[in-house]
Amino acid sequence: MKIVTGHSDAADNGAGGSLFQFSASMIAPQCDAGQGTAGTFVAREFELDAVPSSATLRISALGLYRAYINGQRIGDDLLTPGWTCYDDRIAYQTYDIANALRPGGNRIEIWLGDGWYRSQLMWALNPVFNCWGDRTAAIAEISADGKALLKTDERWTSGFTPVTRNGIYFGEDFDARIRPQDTSGVEILAFDKQLLVPHETKAVKELTERAPVDQWVEADGRTVYDFGQNAGAYVRLRLKGEAGATVRVEHSEVLGPDRFFDNRNYRSARAELSYTLAGEGEEVYAPIFTFMGFRYARLTITGQAELVGIAMVPISSVPVAAGGFTSGVDAVNKLVENTIWSQRSNFIEIPTDCPQRDERLGWTGDAQVFAGTACWLADSGSFLKKFLRDVMHDQRPDGAVPHFSPDPTRLHPIDGRGDWAGSTGWGDAIVIIPWQLYLHYGDVSVLEECFPAMLRWLDYLWGISDGPIIRPPAVWGDHGFTFGDWLQPVGDNRKPRPTVADDCAATLYHFISTELTAKIAGILGKKSDASRLDGRAQEIRSAFKNEFFSPSGRIAHNDQTSWALAFLYGLVPAEYEEAGRAYFRRVSEETDGVIGTGFIGTPALLPALTRLGMLDLAEKMFLNRKVPGWLYQVERGATSIWERWDALAEDGTIYDPDMNSYNHYAYGAVCQWLFEDVAGIKPLEDKPGFEEIAFDPAILPTLSPVSAWHDTRFGRIEAGWSLEGSNVTCRLSLPEGVTARLKGSDDRKQLTADGKVVEPAQELKLGQGEHTITFTI
Template identity: 65%
Template structure:
């Protein structure tokens, strides 16, 4: 093969291209019919194997002699296209034939120029207004067929497509006619890098569990699972008949189809039949978030088969957790499905409405859970590069990446700099280091980390962060987004912006000191340690009363402060009692939002308040994790109160039923309930911290996690107060168990454990008793 990498940095691989980026002159611009570029060429059938290197501005699908190249979806993917553009590499030997061959590259708007963001302010042509393709087809002898202006172009039967819009397809126009030429675009080939993560792929199809006809004769299909993907169906009918498919996540109280929460996203497909036998269709350049599909047929046509096709960048599970509680098991499944639906090239907030953006806050709180449930290393590393590309000159990190607003600040000014969100640049690399031993990601992101913590310090020029209240002002923070307040006649206490911002200011600064130490950057380590201590002292003076009560007396403040050791020793006992009382006063209901929720149960477990952790986790009222499961949720909701007990949809203007953030509780299930954690001192699961915190009502519990060395398995069951815990570690992985107060009279493999035990690879049996309440 004639493939020689021109440059390698981290896992970024570039190459020398012969082809040019060419644009179809048939293209009418954003929102018009999709176009193709094509070339007919001679091949003698002997110059094999053959490889195709290909990318595009927009989205592409490639066909050689009418056969699709590969099965990857939504290629070339989504990056900050002014920073990096992915290319793909395919072996196409079996697609070539002796004599005349034809290569055809279909092009559509995709993320590159579809309107992005929400409502009337959506930004079209965000990264450019010309779609184009670049390709090199290389034979075994080094001969190259490349894109140049001798290629021709024409329009496709895809009359319109868009990420939020959906797709309109007229099968009567499938005879793609070359009507125009092509034009070479001014394009920097240095931007092209090999695809940095796994391709988006289809998962197993989901068949409908039920269907019915509404009052207007439309058929509604329930596929039983909310997912990110599309509908594929086979239809038979006359030419010109039309099939329209609309999507929704939920039904109204009377089972009526309701997708108001999609806002301005049309999220539909329209297929016009060619009328010659069975016809199978699925959209080419878009996807949707849905459980239900409403099918409207105009003319003479009949659906013969229909399925929901989930798609994901992380289709294979890497971990699982089951217990004796069916609702908890479903909660874990819901989290897995939300991750799959939202890990499509970028970790998005939701897959359905006019948004679908890579919010940094959501990704930050969920990153560890993501790594437990799937191999997310390359996916999150790719995302971090987009975060760094979007970072502003003053160090502010975008609210989401890739960030459409960065290139169009007039539309959305000030969309960067929120604490809890921008901290993704520090937190996610550390997660990748601990889970995968990825030291390189720490080095790659270090400069951006420093710029971020310096930015946060600069908001108020000191250790206390006092963010402005107006959205878009420098240093604005989302605080503890969507923190529930309870009864509006007597709302529960919530954290204030200055406290939330200062807490995260400490978290990232303290973590950066640890990262600097790991990298041997000792001057930076010392600087960040001193700064973290200054923030700690300022936090104590500002937010902790002499009686040990936190200023806002809310669950988020206590959870984050305890979890990150911000409560001075002299106040810990009193603050713990205040924390306990706040939980009790809330009737064990959750009082935390996006940044507080992942910390709540780990903080209670750390403090030994297992009774509270159990009651908070297992209560089934709103707000609560199991409430949404009891209401039939099959993915994680954006809001605790996304649906009322009577089935009424709450606030359709901002209400997603497929948001993974609150699924971050699964990290606690693995690390506390199942008792296995990666050790930062020996990352990549070379060492495992073994510290089970059993919740007796969940018995029996079983968990597994696949790592590079093999599979870790952990499980336990309770017999009264007696716990039998069984752990299996693969070769290359050892465990450390240190008995705590919840491990009374522990024995390991029949021998008593006094202080600390090392668990070699293999299966171990740990028996202990839970303390009396």
């Protein structure tokens, strides 16, 4: 069968949709030899007297699938059926296939890949193969004009595809000389069809292709292509040559000194493509069952073959931007763009930490600190809601929330490493992500769905040390172990700067989640839970004061993370606030603008400084070009967000390739501050989903002019401001259905809104339309 690579229109596979009751069977190819072996297909030929006016294919698989009817690819979705905890639920997709059918003989083929279902997950020291099963299989039904036409059953055949090996980390080998032929039968697998649900979010799609911006030939003859952007993607090749000639494609994120091609940070992920030509004119190839994280591709051609064209094809579950931010500082604008690319690259079915190495896991800590930013930059509602269902399924019987989800270690524990669940800051995703979805989309259902899991998590936290103060063990994997402020920089190792201790970090998050869950209980009308949890939050607050504050008002570790989180979440006692402000300012000034926070402290740092009125410090730390700092990586040529502040030295040397990703969105969480504090568009918990906002821009002079936009369920909100001398002019555009609160304040002199004076104690509400606000600073 000749494969045609054109696309067909697919039905909307977004969240929701009615549940279809499959009568088909889950069938596995008898010729399948297991994980890491030649790819297989299942097929069936059928007759039609005439083309029906409507025809629908409903389809899913164990592993990954791609379907063809009469040689035409069905739909343009990627990596279907997607990734979930497959022992909890598996998505199915629905496609309109009428334009692929013809009178007379027809043939459907479903190609199968190992995917997340059975190819390697996790790193080389603790690899997991066949995580959810060792057989790939497909289930499908075709209906025409409302009547059942065809379904997978024992009459289907099977055979081998040109995909000779594939895996998420492995990459893909493809031999175009192989033509699918029916060689075997199928086996009906025992399968619980109640697991099948409509795809809960938008499918992964291709973005616009990117041509190389540069290329060069290495001394040994291999050609390296620079696509100018680090992305979750694959390459599409156009080739001519003799049958049997091969092209090998390697990938990397960065180059070492002297343009040295370096992908050591991929660790055990082979992340390569190998294509063998059929020798039949121009051939086009892009992988079917994998993707990579890369900026550079290196090609090795063996035999008589010519590269006609090459392009990078980025892919994502969130390909459409929902927000944008620009300022008068080009490096800041690039930082926002880099964050968008890191979100796209890592929002591929689940929110992963990175798209390149032998990991690509749904780390809950990364997701919770980034959730707010994710909702600003893309429509992330159904995507994160789907992820939360996996998190809840992976939640342990004792209430511990997994470090990542879907979690291979739940089914395949790692000897000697304890349970990979229960870290504060990570497990709190079960509270914080639903809260962000509520703020951004007004989604009460996600609060209701996750509330029981929140309660179990809070009981787990309290039980770690049997009380409000959490005292985590130091040993990785022990009950209550915490990552703390992961990758918190310490500066000069001869005289390191202070860092938050595990007990302080854990107790801070214990309070944050308890207080939030109390609010959520109130929203859900669960009065007794709200009262009980509010009492528990006050108990944690009191214990935190006694444990971590000295009589002079100094917090125990006097570090930026402790102060930022304590101030942002109201844990600095009123009697210590003045002293605390002085300590916080000093510990921030002592670094000369350098950041001293890691994964959990960084998203809180600038919001805390801003809301305390320390705009000079917030501006200095944000615009710092030294390491650690956001703009350091921009000036080193980053096109996405790095995992580590010091991922590349100034001379281009790679730091610690054993744990170093150049496409990690966590530190991009600063974009939430840009939208909410700098642009001043604050969603409100009493009017969620942007029904009402607070307009309260923080004027950082160097950033002028600032402009931001965000697409809400009501339409687009636009805001911006510019500074001339001490005069600020703001513009605010609101769609129908959105109002904005504007409060007068003593530090904004001569405040006017649309020409009307606003007194310091006054609050004004602005409605649909264009508004001009002016004041002096």
